[in-house]
Amino acid sequence: LVFTEEDKYGLYSNLLFKYFLAEGIVCGHDLFVASAKEHPDNILKELPAPLLDGTYGKELGDEAAAVKSEDFQDSMKIAWRYQNLPKMEASPTTYTKFGHYYDVSKKMSPELCQSAKWHSFYLHEELSFEPKMKTCNMNSGYARLLQSIQRIISQEGFDGSDPQKKQRNVLRIGIQSLGSILWGDDVCCNDTPEDTHSLTKFLYVLRGLLRKSLSACIITVPAHLIQNKAIMERVTNLSDMVVGLESFIGSERETNPLYKDYHGLVHVHQIPRLNSLICDVSDTKDLAFRLKRKLFTIERLHLPPDLSDTVSRASKQDLAGSAKLLSSGCGAMAIGKKHLDF
């Protein structure tokens, strides 16, 4: 269960959402798209087109070649101790191929879209019958969504209930903007919402459905609107993976020269620890994303060298503070600055 906190204007989280669905189509998985905001048909028309093998390498290669030619074998004179460290690759190179790459400027061809089997749930089009399941005081929009998902899972045999089916496939579920007012939940508007438990109950039942079937799910939530932090804490506990996107649009970081190459930051709050005592922890926690003309990439955060003479003290401290916050992860947060000041 991948829980994504949306950025303020929803631009980049929408992009991630579409990537998830597009990957499903390319891999031949079945899709289930649910939304209260946009009709799923429209969402599916906007998926990015997959890049064929050769093209991605070429895209990346063009840029990399320009950079490499200058300083490939220059030996370092001052910082010579660093010479022995491996060259840091900011973007994934082609030999680590996991999944597919997509061209954001092109739409996926309708033939490819049609080839996938998909189900949709658009809240405002669903019949307003009473759901057959016991609603347990849950918001009716959520209850109907759960019933729909459960119906698809058992009908299409994703839970292994149909022994006749030899080919087992994966169901990718995408739920857009859960928790927003469009679903009938006021958790995003009120500090003390009427029903504090609907969202968490929904996630628990969804988790149960995912665990007993071959499915994966991504949910995007406008977390910046949820005032009640207790709910966010509970939601984090109930999800396997929690990722937050923070875009720089409209914030003071947009004009900060230190962030000029990027469009936003990626905060990984939690990673899944399934079937094992340990989880797969990467070396770095500072991730940033940028949207180039054709590609959306997530890279390690590079701070460009501080070459200007007139960098004010305020911005330096501010960056140091946020850099400390960035280097925490896996639920371990740096408390203030007191531990690292010396």
Added chain:
Amino acid sequence: QGKFTLLRDTRTDGSFLVHHFLSFYLRAGCKVCFVALLQSFSHYNIVAQKLGVSLAAAKERGQLVFLEGLKSCLDLLFGEEEQPGQPSPLQFLSGSTSDLRALFDFVRVSLTPADGDSWKGPVLLVDDLSVLLSLGAAPVAVLDFIHYCRVSVCCQLKGNVVVLVHSNEDSEDEENELVVNSLCHHSDLILWAEGLATGFCKDVHGQIKIIKRLSLRQAAEQDLVQIYQYKIQDRNVTFFARGLSAAVL
């Protein structure tokens, strides 16, 4: 015997402690009732196999009673009407009752020794209690449930109870903090796993505080507090004194 152990985690995931206690008590030959609310049976099974215990075999021979919360919840919501003689342990979800009596009855029935049982003391293991609050149980109901379990398992059956809760330093989840603080006061032993205050580190995953609450049983005694750091590996966890991780030495 008759001890209540609280597992607590802050800023990190303390579930490795749950896996440890599960395999520990099964290996010791105790009868275990495991209320697993957060993960599926196969998750615990796979980890337990790495630790050398087979949960499926334990279930077969009646040593382990496993309540898979996620599955129970689905059965309750999407299943057919329940039989009157067999109420679902998670009945509070359907809103008909607001207390956790059905869950307690389930625990009591599973741990009461039947004829022909040769297991050593009963053990109740819960992972994790904070989920009950997320599902709509009131904090008082959760505390009542734990109280009943203590009386029944620790005092009457002379068994042990081990419970995992989450907590955060500046958490705004008041209900959760209420439950956690109350349980802390009534525990014999607290194992508190915390993420490092200075942030993430590859070689030291966190710090564990072991608090032996001697003051609970005897008025004049002081609690004993020990602090270690730990690193989790694939098949076990290594503990070491603070600052002496293998990466540093």
